[in-house]
Amino acid sequence: MSTSLKILVSATAVIGLLTVTAYQQSNILSYKEIISFQSNKLDEQTMIIDDQAMEIEELTVNNTLLTEELNLVRDSISILQNDLTILQNSYHKSKSSLKAIEDELTIRQKELDFIKAQLLKKKSKSSNETALKQKVAMLEEQLDQLSYLQQNETQDYVEVAQEIDKVETAVAKKEETAEKMVKLKAILDNTIIDFRGISLRAERDGDHISKLKKKGKNWKYTFINFDIQNAMPGYLIGAEFEWRIVDMDTGEPISYIESNNVYPDAKDAKGLYFIYQGYAEEVVFINTQPKEGANYELKLFYLEDGQDYYVNGSSRPIVFDKQCID
Numbered sequence: 001m002s003t004s005l006k007i008l009v010s011a012t013a014v015i016g017l018l019t020v021t022a023y024q025q026s027n028i029l030s031y032k033e034i035i036s037f038q039s040n041k042l043d044e045q046t047m048i049i050d051d052q053a054m055e056i057e058e059l060t061v062n063n064t065l066l067t068e069e070l071n072l073v074r075d076s077i078s079i080l081q082n083d084l085t086i087l088q089n090s091y092h093k094s095k096s097s098l099k100a101i102e103d104e105l106t107i108r109q110k111e112l113d114f115i116k117a118q119l120l121k122k123k124s125k126s127s128n129e130t131a132l133k134q135k136v137a138m139l140e141e142q143l144d145q146l147s148y149l150q151q152n153e154t155q156d157y158v159e160v161a162q163e164i165d166k167v168e169t170a171v172a173k174k175e176e177t178a179e180k181m182v183k184l185k186a187i188l189d190n191t192i193i194d195f196r197g198i199s200l201r202a203e204r205d206g207d208h209i210s211k212l213k214k215k216g217k218n219w220k221y222t223f224i225n226f227d228i229q230n231a232m233p234g235y236l237i238g239a240e241f242e243w244r245i246v247d248m249d250t251g252e253p254i255s256y257i258e259s260n261n262v263y264p265d266a267k268d269a270k271g272l273y274f275i276y277q278g279y280a281e282e283v284v285f286i287n288t289q290p291k292e293g294a295n296y297e298l299k300l301f302y303l304e305d306g307q308d309y310y311v312n313g314s315s316r317p318i319v320f321d322k323q324c325i326d
Contacts (some may be wrong), residue, residue, distance in 0.1 A: 066188075070181045077174045084167045087160055094157040101153055105146045112139040183235050184309065187302050190230050193314050196280060197225035198298070200324045204284070212322040216291030222318070224272075224298065227280035237278045240303040241311075242271035245285060245318070248295035254287050271301060294322050 115132050199208045202218040209218050224243060230236050244253040257269035272285045300314035318325055 066181065066185055070178065070185065073174055073178045073181060077171060077178060080167055080171045080174060084164065084171060087164045087167060091157070091160045091164060094153060094160055098150065098153045098157055101146055101150045105143065105150065108139055108143050108146065112136060112143065115139070184304065186232050187230065187235055187239065188309055188312050191236070191311050191314070192229045193300060193316070194227040194229060194280070195316055196227065197223070198316070198318055198326055199223040200318065208324070208326055210324050212291065212319060212324065219291060220286065220288045222285040223282060224285060225280070225282040228276060233278070236276050239276050240273070241276060242273050242301045242303055242308065243283065243285060244271040244299045244301060245287070246297050246299055247293035248297055249293040254291065255289060256285055256287065295320055
């Protein structure tokens with residue numbers, strides 16, 4: 001083999017080796033990018049799972065606190081009812097004592113009136129008249145004592161009656177509180193959301209979008225078709241609720257009614273308010289603000305007495321890694 005041929009073969013081998021090495025390095029870089037991408041995805045999913053785990057833990061704690069509070073209210077009702085029973089027994093005893101005193105007063109008064117009538121006839125002998133006068137004095141003293149007892153017993157009777165009214169009012173309020181808490185617990189724990197369709201759109205009459213553009217510029221309308229169910233449907237009808245769309249990356253809800261410089265008196269609202277009428281309906285959540293997050297979910301809140309309560313299990317992801325979930 002000539003020297004030139006040997007050099008050519010060697011050069012070809014080196015070039016081939018370099019090409020294979022470059023290809024392997026390219027594959028290694030490609031694999032690293034894939035692994036890095038998958039690792040980031042895994043981190044995002046882990047973060048979401050951790051957030052959901054924290055939410056479940058928080059809900060468990062809240063549910064436990066609500067149960068404990070309900071038990072305390074029920075214990076309070078039991079104590080008040082026991083106090084009420086004691087007061088009612090005292091009331092009946094006082095009433096019986098007062099009646100006995102009044103009966104005795106009536107008898108003694110009649111006896112006194114009779115003796116005074118005898119004295120007025122002046123037909124009795126002197127000695128008999130003296131005895132009657134002594135009897136009058138004794139009866140008048142007894143009447144004074146009975147009147148004093150009547151006054152005291154009447155005061156006790158009135159005070160016990162007033163205390164009974166107070167305790168009965170307290171029991172009624174506690175029972176009303178317990179009833180509200182039972183209703184609240186039933187709504188939060190046992191309400192099932194029947195999602196019948198979720199559609200994210202750029203325009204009200206537009207098509208469902210599949211992916212968010214930069215800052216969510218193509219997402220302004222969220223159509224929510226749903227129904228809600230509960231083992232106690234009467235608790236739901238006429239109840240007030242609110243849909244919120246929450247940025248899962250920050251935990252903050254996006255606005256339904258946005259702050260507007262043109263209307264400075266308009267208040268920013270974080271949810272879409274509705275009153276449940278007992279049937280499925282479709283509502284539209286409108287938000288035109290930029291959306292920086294990559295993950296969003298729907299959450300339902302129950303509203304009562306100025307407070308808002310998350311309905312357990314109502315979370316429904318609608319955007320994951322900027323991909324829209326219908």
